[in-house]
Amino acid sequence: MPKNTELDITASPTAAAATENGAVQGEEIEVVKAPDAKPARIVRFGRYLKNNPKFTVGLSIVIAVVAFSFIAPFFTQNPRFYDNPAYDPPSADHLLGTTKLGHDMLAQLAHGSRGSLIVGVTAGVIAVILSVLFGVVGGYLGGWTDEILSLFTSVMLVIPGLPLAIVLSAYLSSRSLWLVALVLAITGWAGSAIVLRSQARSLRTRDYVYAARVAGERPLRIITVEILPNLLPLVAAQFLFALILAILGEAGLSYLGLGPTGSITWGTILNQAQTGGALTMGAWWWFIPPGLMIALVGGGLSLINFSIDEIINPKLRFAPEAAKRARKIEKRLAKRQAKKAKVAA
Amino acid sequence: MKFYVRKFAFYLITLWAAISLNFALPRMMPGDPATIMLSKMFRSGTPTPEQIKAVESLLGGTKDMSLWDQYLDYWQRIFSWDLGISITNFVPVTELIGSALPWTLGLVGLATILSFLIGIIGGAIIGWKRGTVLDHIIPATTLMQSIPYFWVAMVMVFIFSTSLGWFPNVWAYDAYGFSEPEWSWDFIKSVLLHGTLPAITIIISAVGGWLLGMRNMMVSTLSEDFITTAEAKGLRSGRIMWGYTVRNAVMPSIYGFAVSLAFVVAGSVVMEQVFSYPGIGKLLISSVRDNDFALMQGVFLVITMTVLVANFLMDMFYGFIDPRARHNA
Amino acid sequence: MSLQELIGAGTKKDLWGQPVLTAENVSITYEVDPPVHAVKNVSLTLKRGEILGLAGESGCGKTTLAFGMNQLLKPPAHFREGKVTFHDESGEDIIVSELVGEKLRRFRWDKISMVFQGAMNSLNPVVTVRKQLHDVFTTHRPGMRKDEREARSARLLERVNVDPRRLGSYAHELSGGMRQRVMIAMALALNPQVMIMDEPTTALDVVVQRGILREIMELREEFGFAVIFITHDLPMLLEISDRIAVMLEGEIVEFDSAENIYKNAQHPYTRRLLSSFPSLTGKRGDFVRTGGHQ
Numbered sequence: 001m002p003k004n005t006e007l008d009i010t011a012s013p014t015a016a017a018a019t020e021n022g023a024v025q026g027e028e029i030e031v032v033k034a035p036d037a038k039p040a041r042i043v044r045f046g047r048y049l050k051n052n053p054k055f056t057v058g059l060s061i062v063i064a065v066v067a068f069s070f071i072a073p074f075f076t077q078n079p080r081f082y083d084n085p086a087y088d089p090p091s092a093d094h095l096l097g098t099t100k101l102g103h104d105m106l107a108q109l110a111h112g113s114r115g116s117l118i119v120g121v122t123a124g125v126i127a128v129i130l131s132v133l134f135g136v137v138g139g140y141l142g143g144w145t146d147e148i149l150s151l152f153t154s155v156m157l158v159i160p161g162l163p164l165a166i167v168l169s170a171y172l173s174s175r176s177l178w179l180v181a182l183v184l185a186i187t188g189w190a191g192s193a194i195v196l197r198s199q200a201r202s203l204r205t206r207d208y209v210y211a212a213r214v215a216g217e218r219p220l221r222i223i224t225v226e227i228l229p230n231l232l233p234l235v236a237a238q239f240l241f242a243l244i245l246a247i248l249g250e251a252g253l254s255y256l257g258l259g260p261t262g263s264i265t266w267g268t269i270l271n272q273a274q275t276g277g278a279l280t281m282g283a284w285w286w287f288i289p290p291g292l293m294i295a296l297v298g299g300g301l302s303l304i305n306f307s308i309d310e311i312i313n314p315k316l317r318f319a320p321e322a323a324k325r326a327r328k329i330e331k332r333l334a335k336r337q338a339k340k341a342k343v344a345a
Numbered sequence: 346m347k348f349y350v351r352k353f354a355f356y357l358i359t360l361w362a363a364i365s366l367n368f369a370l371p372r373m374m375p376g377d378p379a380t381i382m383l384s385k386m387f388r389s390g391t392p393t394p395e396q397i398k399a400v401e402s403l404l405g406g407t408k409d410m411s412l413w414d415q416y417l418d419y420w421q422r423i424f425s426w427d428l429g430i431s432i433t434n435f436v437p438v439t440e441l442i443g444s445a446l447p448w449t450l451g452l453v454g455l456a457t458i459l460s461f462l463i464g465i466i467g468g469a470i471i472g473w474k475r476g477t478v479l480d481h482i483i484p485a486t487t488l489m490q491s492i493p494y495f496w497v498a499m500v501m502v503f504i505f506s507t508s509l510g511w512f513p514n515v516w517a518y519d520a521y522g523f524s525e526p527e528w529s530w531d532f533i534k535s536v537l538l539h540g541t542l543p544a545i546t547i548i549i550s551a552v553g554g555w556l557l558g559m560r561n562m563m564v565s566t567l568s569e570d571f572i573t574t575a576e577a578k579g580l581r582s583g584r585i586m587w588g589y590t591v592r593n594a595v596m597p598s599i600y601g602f603a604v605s606l607a608f609v610v611a612g613s614v615v616m617e618q619v620f621s622y623p624g625i626g627k628l629l630i631s632s633v634r635d636n637d638f639a640l641m642q643g644v645f646l647v648i649t650m651t652v653l654v655a656n657f658l659m660d661m662f663y664g665f666i667d668p669r670a671r672h673n674a
Numbered sequence: 675m676s677l678q679e680l681i682g683a684g685t686k687k688d689l690w691g692q693p694v695l696t697a698e699n700v701s702i703t704y705e706v707d708p709p710v711h712a713v714k715n716v717s718l719t720l721k722r723g724e725i726l727g728l729a730g731e732s733g734c735g736k737t738t739l740a741f742g743m744n745q746l747l748k749p750p751a752h753f754r755e756g757k758v759t760f761h762d763e764s765g766e767d768i769i770v771s772e773l774v775g776e777k778l779r780r781f782r783w784d785k786i787s788m789v790f791q792g793a794m795n796s797l798n799p800v801v802t803v804r805k806q807l808h809d810v811f812t813t814h815r816p817g818m819r820k821d822e823r824e825a826r827s828a829r830l831l832e833r834v835n836v837d838p839r840r841l842g843s844y845a846h847e848l849s850g851g852m853r854q855r856v857m858i859a860m861a862l863a864l865n866p867q868v869m870i871m872d873e874p875t876t877a878l879d880v881v882v883q884r885g886i887l888r889e890i891m892e893l894r895e896e897f898g899f900a901v902i903f904i905t906h907d908l909p910m911l912l913e914i915s916d917r918i919a920v921m922l923e924g925e926i927v928e929f930d931s932a933e934n935i936y937k938n939a940q941h942p943y944t945r946r947l948l949s950s951f952p953s954l955t956g957k958r959g960d961f962v963r964t965g966g967h968q
Contacts, residue, residue, distance in 0.1 A: 054484070155359045157603055159366070160652050162611030163629060167645050170633040171374030191604045244491055251493050252615045256630055270496065274619070279502050279514075287503075291496035298491025303484065309561070570795040577746055577790075578860070579782030580813050588809075589798050596800075667800060668844045 054310075058303025065297045069113030076107035079264055090285050097285035100276035108269055109289050115265035116247055116294070119181045123246035126185035128239045131192035136231065139200030140223055150197060157190035162252060169258035177260045184249045185242075192238040199234055203227050237308045240301045251294050266290040348664050348671045356657045363649040367642050368419050372405035378638040379404040385432050385636065396430050403429045403639050428646070429639035431632070438643035441628060446647065448517050449624030452540050453613045456547035457606070463548065464555025465598060469591045471556070472563025483560060486553035494612030498546045498619040505542060512542045515621040543620050551609050555598055562594035569593075596667055602659040610652055625651075687898065690723035693761055694900050695743070695786070695868055700756030700771075702735070702742045705749070712738040712751070714924040720868065720900050725891075727911030727932070728904045729947070730921035736904045737791070739921070740870050743902075744786055745770065745778060760785055763867060784814055787861035789854070791873040796857060797845035803856055804841035807831075810863045830859040834889055851882035858886070862893065870902045875910075887914060909951050912936050920944045 049056045082102040090097045096105035138149030165187045169175060175183075203209060204227075212222050228235070253259045254267025255274070273279075273287040371378045382400055386392045392400075402418050410418065422428070428438035471482065506514035518535040566572065567590060575585045598605075614626035621627065625644055632640040664670050702713040712735040720726050728736045741747050743758050758770040762785065773781055790796045798806055807827040811818050818826075828838035834855040845853060854874060861869055871890070875883040891914060894901060905911060911918050911932065918935050920928040920943065928941040939945045 151355070151358070154355065155362045157607070158356075158359050158653055158656055159363055159649055160610045161607050162614055163645055163648050166614070166629060166633060167370060167641060168374070170636075170638075170641060171370070171376060171378065173376060191607075248491070248493050249611070252495065252611065255493075255495055255615060256618060256633070258633065270499070274499070279499060279507055282503070282507060284503060287496070287499055291493065291499070294496065295488065295492040299488040302488065302491050306484075570790060571798045573746060573748075574788075574790060574796045574857075575798070577744060577782060577788045578810055578813070579779045579784065580809060581779065584809065584813070588801070592800055593798070669799060669846055672844070672846060 052307050052310075054303045055307035058300045058305075058307070061296055061300030062304065065113065065293065065300070066117065068110065069117050072106075072110035073114060076110050077104040079103055079107040079111045081107075087281065087283055089283075096289055097283070099272065099286055100278070100281075100283075101272075105285055105289065108264060109266075109293065111264045112266045112269050112290060113293060115177065115260065115263045116250060116267070117297075119177050119184070119250045119260065119265065120243055120247035122178060122181035123184040123188070123250070124239055124243035126182065127189040127242040127246065128192065128235065130185065130189035131196055131238060131242070132228075132235065134189070135193035135196030136200045136223060136227060139197035140204050140227055141219060142201075142204065146197075150194075153190050153193045153197070157194065161187040161190075162249060165249060165253060166256065166258060169253060174261050175259070177263055180250060180253065180260045181246070184246045184253070188242060188245050188249060192242060195238060196231065196234065199231055200227060203230060233308055233311060237305050240305045240308075244298050244301050244305075247294060247297060266294050349661065352657070352660050352664065356653060356660075359653060360650070363646065363653070364420070364423060365416075367646050367649075368416060371403070371638060371642065378636075381636055382432065382638050386435070389432065390435060392430075392435060396435060399427065399429045400639060403642060423646075428643035431640040432635055432637040438640050441640060442625070442643060442647050445623055445625050445628045446651075448622065449613070449617070449626065450651070452517075452543055452622065452624065453547065453609065456544040457551065457609050459544075460548045460551035460609075461555055461598075464552045465559050465595060467552070468556045468559025469563055469586070469594070472560040472567070472594070473586050473590065475564060475567070483557055486556050488553075489549060490553035490557075492550065493615075494546060494550045495615040495619050497550055498543070498616045501542050501546055502619065513539050514542070517623050539622075543616060543622055546616055547609065547613060550612055551605070554605055554608070558598050558601070559594060562597055563590060566590050566594040592666075596663070599659060599663045599666070603656045606652060606655055606659075610648065614648075687723070689763065690721070690898065692722050693719045694722040695720040695902075696759045696761070697739075697743060698757045698759070700739065700742060700758065701754045702738050702747065703752050703754050705752050712924055713742065716756075716921075716924075716926055718919055718926060718929060720902060721916075722867070722900055723894070723898050724916040725894065725901045725903055725914055727908075727915035727918040728902055728921060729906065729908045729911050729918055731906055731947075734921045735924040736921050737872055740788075740872055740902065740904055743770065744782070744788060744870065745773065746788075760868075780814070783810060783861075783866065784864045785866055786868040786870065787864065787866040789857050789861050789869065789871040789874045791876060794850065794853070794877065797853060799845050801844075802841065803831075803843055803845070803848075807841070807856075807860055807863065810860060814864055826863070827859075830863055831856070833862070833893070834859045835885075850878055851886065854878060854882075854886060855889070858890070858893075862897070865897060866899055868900045868902070870904070872904045873906075874903075876905065876907075890914075908947050920947065 049059075080103065084094065084098045084102040084104055086098060086100050086102045088094055088098040090105075094104050094106065096109060098104055099108065134149050134153050138146040138153075165183050168183050168187075169180070172179060172183075209222060209226050212226050217225075250259060250265060251267035251270065254265050255270045257271055259265055259267050259271070267290075269290045270287055273283070273290075276283075276286070278284075278286040379401055382404060383392075383397065386396075386400070399422070402415060402422060405415065426439050428442070430437050431441055502514045505511050517539050518532060572585065572589060575589045580589075613624075614629060616622075617624045617626035618630050625648055629641065629644045629648070632638075632644060696717075696719045698717050700713055700716045701711070704710040704712055714735075716735075716739060718726075728740070730736050738747070738751060741751070742753050745753075747753055753771065756771065760768045760770050760781075762768060768781065768785070770781070770786075797803070804824075804827060807830065808823050811823045811826065824841075827841060831838045831840060836852055836855050836859065840848065840852070840856075848856065858874070874890075875886055878886070887910070890901065893899075903911065903915060908918075908920075912935070915932045917929070917931050919926050920935075920941065922943050928935065928939065928944045930940075935944060936948075939948060
């Protein structure tokens with residue numbers, strides 16, 4: 001038997017760079033020192049924020065909008081107070097002007113933010129729960145359960161969501177915020193379910209899942225303990241996606257007059273703006289702010305979703321950066337060559 | 346072969362489900378849509394017994410037929426293109442849909458195809474170049490994706506119609522100049538003029554999704570081994586880009602076309618409202634406003650069937666271009 | 675028509691022994707943070723008609739070197755220094771490391787071709803084998819007619835023991851061994867002077883492996899191309915190579931004939947590598963070379 005069994009089969013260039021000198025000396029291999037202990041969590045999070053502008057910007061926007069919706073209503077007029085001059089452009093009294101009916105626009109926007117976000121988050125949560133139920137459970141269990149569940153999901157996917165939401169809302173004469181959220185969730189979970197299902201199916205064939213099955217663990221436990229945690233980034237991304245969908249969907253429904261009755265949301269403001277002739281009167285302060293808010297929140301959530309995408313798929317992160325760096329290096333080399341040519345001349 | 350049969354069967358089932366859903370909805374929801382509709386009809390005129398029967402069959406309310414018999418009767422009507430009548434002037438639903446559908450298919454269909462092509466080709470070029478300035482367009486287009494279509498439409502109307510007066514903001518053609526559609530160059534010009542803003546709205550809102558998806562897939566695909574092989578083989582970069590990379594990268598976009606199309610349909614329905622564009626979307630909205638349930642269900646059915654056909658065609662196309670799908674089925 | 679007649683006679687045996695590919699002081703770095711020096715100042719010469727084995731453990735830089743020699747490196751890999759020269763049969767010397775654009779494109783596959791590791795993903799999944807063989811011809815031999823391309827492709831497959839009817843198949847319809855053979859046929863198509871093979875048999879079972887190795891050696895006899903055979907499997911190289919270069923952490927630590935390395939390895943790493951492979955003969959627990967050459 002060979003005396004020295006320290007041959008490190010998995011030596012990598014990085015390890016080589018980390019040791020004192022790269023070559024192997026004699027029969028001994030120097031032990032590589034352990035890397036320094038990781039800095040505190042908060043520092044790491046701060047560094048992550050710095051290195052991922054997309055995530056930082058997205059998160060800031062979302063937090064700003066949520067804060068606005070929570071705090072601003074305390075500082076504004078009652079949005080339904082109508083004794084203000086109508087169609088007033090923005091001024092010191094009314095920072096965002098007034099509507100045709102004399103409502104203060106800023107107040108409307110602040111309360112509208114609350115309404116829209118409540119509907120959006122509720123719908124998003126319900127939709128994600130439905131997606132996980134239909135997608136992950138079916139994807140993991142396989143067999144007939146999967147066939148039936150996925151058939152149902154596919155059918156729901158092809159039946160157009162917003163028209164169905166419109167039809168459902170039409171039949172319900174009085175709609176609360178929660179009912180609207182429910183309608184949106186029911187019409188919007190199918191897309192996520194398909195994505196989650198295909199991931200669950202591929203996870204099913206992983207060794208650790210198989211090991212759990214052989215050990216006799218019950219399916220419910222396997223799903224919650226082995227599969228769901230590994231799907232977490234994907235579920236998070238789908239949740240954000242559902243959120244965006246719900247906010248957009250609610251805006252659409254409310255704009256058509258089918259939103260929550262009696263509540264104020266960004267969509268209802270737009271509905272009133274349209275019927276109140278804001279477009280033809282040129283009252284841009286009435287319809288631009290709500291749309292901007294929707295776009296901002298949607299954009300912010302999308303940016304966060306991107307960052308998650310880049311975590312799940314590292315190729316997206318590295319390839320463009322790498323290509324950029326390569327171009328920089330080539331430019332530097334070309335400059336150096338040009339200088340050399342000049343000197344030689 | 347098995348792949349195609351399976352797909353066809355799926356779409357048949359979905360069609361059945363959509364029609365049954367149409368049957369079940371009015372009967373499941375609170376309130377009594379049939380009675381509401383009938384009372385409205387009686388207020389504005391005198392419906393014939395035939396028409397009364399049609400309403401009841403579509404919306405539920407016949408006391409003397411069992412649910413199953415109603416179901417069969419419903420199917421019979423569907424096959425004979427009888428979707429009932431509208432409250433307004435008792436016009437047959439199919440007639441109203443027939444005059445609205447071409448406008449939507451033309452505008453929305455064309456704009457969707459354009460968005461798809463621009464998005465895919467744009468995404469292919471941006472993804473191929475990897476890490477240039479063009480990459481920064483991506484976040485911008487994604488932001489555009491989260492803006493509601495109808496709001497973009499409102500802004501468009503505000504800027505280009507109200508303020509600049511370049512484009513009209515209602516209807517599909519000059520309703521004052523032409524009493525009826527005609528095949529004249531003037532009419533076509535009018536149509537194009539009226540259709541520009543709506544089309545641009547759809548394209549702006551829809552292109553982002555396909556652009557981003559394609560660009561990501563391109564970046565992903567470019568790191569695959571067979572691309573390295575293709576380069577090592579000394580193939581021309583044009584062939585590598587289109588024949589090897591795009592050919593593979595475009596798959597998920599086609600596969601996910603169903604989801605994207607749902608967005609476009611949803612967005613267009615609302616957008617037609619902004620422009621008062623006389624398409625299916627506007628018909629749906631006005632039917633909801635008037636509680637014209639027969640018309641509403643009819644429009645919903647037609648929208649669903651159109652989406653179904655579009656998805657069916659895309660699915661078939663996908664099977665055609667991806668040999669693995671045919672193999673796995 | 676024999677395959678020889680179809681694609682050309684290959685390198686004449688009397689030219690064997692002359693250098694065909696020379697690498698001088700090649701250094702390749704991965705420009706990450708901190709930079710990784712994957713290949714450090716490597717020089718080697720490949721002789722016409724020979725099989726040069728390039729051995730080493732995972733991460734020693736052998737694949738990077740091979741890619742670098744054919745200008746296939748992708749960022750963040752960067753060909754920092756050095757020169758790679760190809761000595762063409764016609765007598766012309768081509769500096770591969772300085773080729774760009776159209777010249778590089780034309781050079782590829784015609785003079786040097788490659789067979790990659792794990793042909794699982796090296797074939798375009800949505801396009802038939804036929805198309806992938808044909809496009810080599812349409813790109814590099816634009817004068818060929820369609821029936822000529824078809825004939826050549828069919829004969830190439832036959833030569834590597836794949837049924838020519840497989841031309842219409844897709845990659846996923848072939849077994850691992852078949853795919854690798856298709857890759858070899860493709861690499862052979864333009865009758866190159868050098869073939870670089872990067873772990874061509876690693877992902878296959880030993881029986882298929884043996885068949886493919888045998889075919890490679892027969893093809894080399896017939897067409898006279900030189901081979902750079904990259905693998906971590908040193909005993910395999912001992913059997914098939916003329917010379918072997920052992921790489922460790924980016925440097926070549928030993929470069930000698932296969933026989934000399936087997937009998938009298940100089941570098942301690944080479945000796946350790948040899949002693950790591952269990953022997954099929956001899957006493958239980960014996961390795962190819964008993965540990966530490968005394």
